[in-house]
Amino acid sequence: MLSEVIRVEVQVKGIVQGVGFRPFVYRLAHQHDLRGWVTNDASGVRLEAEGRRPDIDTFLASLRTSAPPLSHIEELTWVLHSPIGYTEFSIKESVGATSHEVNLSPDIYVCEDCLAELKDPGNRRFRYPYINCTNCGPRFTITVQVPYDRKHTTIRDFELCEDCKKEYHDPSNRRFHAQPVSCPKCGPKVYLLDASGKRVDTADPVACAAERLKSGAILAVKGLGGYHLACDAAQESAVRELRARKRRDGKPFAVMADSLETVLRICAVTEKERELLTSPRRPIVLLPLKTEALKFLPAADSLSPDNNMLGVMLPYTPLQHLLFQDGMELMVMTSGNRSGEPIVYRDEEAVPALQGIADYYLAGKLPIHMRTDDTVTSVFREREYIIRRSRGYVPFPIDLSAVVQSAEGKPHKSGNPPILALGGELKNTFCLVKDRKAFVSHHIGDLDNLETLDSLIGGAEHFQNIFAAEPGALAFDMHPGYRSSQYASEQKNIVKIPVQHHHAHIASCMAENGVSGPVIGVAFDGTGLGEDGHIWGGEFFAGDYSGFERMARFGYVPLPGGDAAVKEPWRMALSYILNDEAAELPAELLKTIEPYKRDIVTRQILQRINTPLTSSVGRLFDAVSSLTGVCHYAEYEGQAAIRLESAADRETARIYPYEVKTVQGMLEIGTAPLIRELVREIRDGMSISGISGAFHRTLAAIVADICGRIRSKRGLNEVALSGGVFQNRLLLALTVDELERSGFRVLLHSKVPANDGGLSLGQAAIALGKYLTREGMREACVWQYPE
Secondary structure, three states, X not given: OOOOEEEEEEEEEEXXXXXXXXXXXXXXXXXXOOEEEEEEEOOEEEEEEEEXXXXXXXXXXXXXXXOOOOOEEEEEEEEEEOOOOOOOEEEOOOOOOOOOOOOEOOOEOOOHHHHHHHOOOOOOOOOOOOOOEOOEEOOHHHEOOOOOOHHHEOOOOOOOOHHHHHHHHOOOOOOOOOOOOOOOOOOOOEEEEEOOOOEOOOOOHHHHHHHHHHOOOOEEEEOOOOEEEEXXXXXXXXXXXXXXXXXXXXXXXXXEEOOXXXXXXXXXXXXXXXXXXXXOOOOEEEEEEOOOHHHHOOOHHHHOOOOOEEEEEOOOOHHHHHHHOOOOOEEEEEEOOOOOXXXXXXXXXXXXXXXXXXXXXXXXXXXXXXXXXXXXEOEEOOEEOOOEOOOXXXXXXXXXXXXXXXXXXXXXXXXXXXXXXXXXXXXXXXXXXXXXXXXXXXXXXXXXXHHHHHHHHHHHHHHHHHOOOOOOEEEEEOOOOOHHHHHHHHOOOOEEEEEOHHHHHXXXXXXXXXXXXXXXXXXXXXXXXXXXXXXOOEEEEEEEOOEEEEEEEEOOEEOOOOOHHHHOOHHHHHXXXXXXXXXXXXXXHHHHOOHHHHHHHHXXXXXXXOOOEEOOHHHHHXXXXXXXXXXXXXXXXXXXXXXXXXXXXOOOOOOOOOEEEXXXXXXXXXXXXXXXXXXXXXXXXXXXXXXHHHHHHHHHHHHHHHHHHHHHHHOOOEEEEEOHHHHOHHHHHHHXXXXXHOOOEEEOOOOOOOOHHHHHHHHHHHHHHHHHHOOOOOOOOOOOOOO
16 A cells, blocks of 8 residues: 555645745655646646655645745645556646636745845856846736736746746756746846936946945836835935925935844844844834934934934845945935825836936836835834835735634625725725635825826726636725725725724724624724714724724814814814813914914814814824924824824823713713813923823823723723824833733734724725625625625
């Protein structure tokens, strides 16, 4: 029996295309003296192997235990058959199918082997900016369709030379079946343009570009997912000039360092942060600047004016490594776009789109199919706490089995159509759900113009194509003014599921933590339309994916001028003062704001003209930031809160008074005592750091207090924290401490952002929950639920 020859048919699902899985199977089969074949198909990788039973058993075990490091096996199944007499093991041409179940690999940083060749004068790929192999290089951004093969990527128009063909077909070579493989002879080239778009005559465009950077120029540099705007971060004049040209007055810039050693000189880095910096994903990691950073980086204050955190990443493309070879250590690397527009990714659009910003353009002939910004992430208590999920992370799926488990025990149907969730208005992402997997998109941006909306629509169509999933339902924010919601309303013959903004925040946190609920949900952010028509943002819920009950909220105050109050925090300061007859405006605020503006907004508030009501904690932060004189005018979203956090004394134990009362069966948190005491301390000359520290600690105490009252009522012990306000690291830490001291289990974000970038996942989870339980569904046109 040990010598019995059998045949096994194997299907592998997960991230198994574009990561060297077929070559791995080929080598493993030869190692165990097996015959058969392996291929990519629309579900992943499929293979057949014949050999002795012990060899087959060892082979199957090794498929999991020895798989390529960049692969991720989600499902491995096999069926035994009688042998049919294979004589060799081969890699077959990929097979298409009508139902795509494959998971594409994210784009991967350049590996150490390719870097060594890039720097080796004797190698034929010396200084070749598109060097790659099976273990590294572009994946998601160049894939037009699946299966992942060269003919389905944007490099398909570059025919392999004889040398590259030999490597591609040589099983012993690490470029064996590496789809984007190329070399200087047969592959795409880079070139340098001046500000007018005229090609610069140079034998080495990369070296010439590096010289321009060192001389203080601003360059548009093509990356994996689009263009960056770059300058030498050591030159404060260049940093200031880039700020002025991009009209990015106060928002921090990210930097790219030549090495980890350079990062360690200017930033304090934990082991987990080091792990993220050097991971194959190569994200931007938010790190605290060292006090001595100015010695090594004179422009540090210009890079991050409002706090001591700096976004840092390491090079992840060969081109970026080459730019650093001539002595620079740090470059500003910010998204190549004008404020409010999506990142530029097409070569023909770069010069007109970035005219007046870039002095030169380092472009390349390899087309990008799907624009993708850099991921921004951080670490909170040894766990990743993501800010913007994009390159290197997308399109890795998130499992939604917890949503299905939540529906069990309730009347529900099995199975569901693909669902497309369109996200919110700010920091937009979309999410495609197929077979319990949520594919959250790359960062799209703020939908405040048609170009970004087109990017959303085009990205969603691409996902539907590569995952062969035509949505049977659309989920979207219930705010009718959002462009994503307006787009949803225009679609025909599809089920439409409006989702309340803050419900989606909590559901996203539950889904990524694999929790079926019910939970207590705390959603703190700047804005989101509530079910009562007011602007929510300081909310406490109890529930699960099929429905949430609003248990408590912060008291409503007027939002004078609507969105104008977001850009001018002093408006919220005035609103909170006028909302409490016992409070008075601090003298500093009276002096700073022009009397005529103050009078107009005062009348606006008192007469309720264009002043929707809001419970937003984000707007409460704005008010306190202005009252303390920290920020009266915000140049970017969240600036007032960022400055207030940066000013806080983290050691203070003081807590301001607040009140809790029941209004129409719901707990309402009154902030009038807090504001009154805070203003008194300002008048008495209390330090801003002490006031800010006490304010943060008070909010954390409020969360623990209200959650304790909800637990007494509902018996729930899990708390999900979501919403952009919880990107405030101090508030997050204080809140988690208070909740854990009270015996709660706290759920935090890690796979998607707490901000609106995570909304699409929550919308998708709620839509799936509603579909399965048939709660709150609204049918549209002719689509019918399957019986």
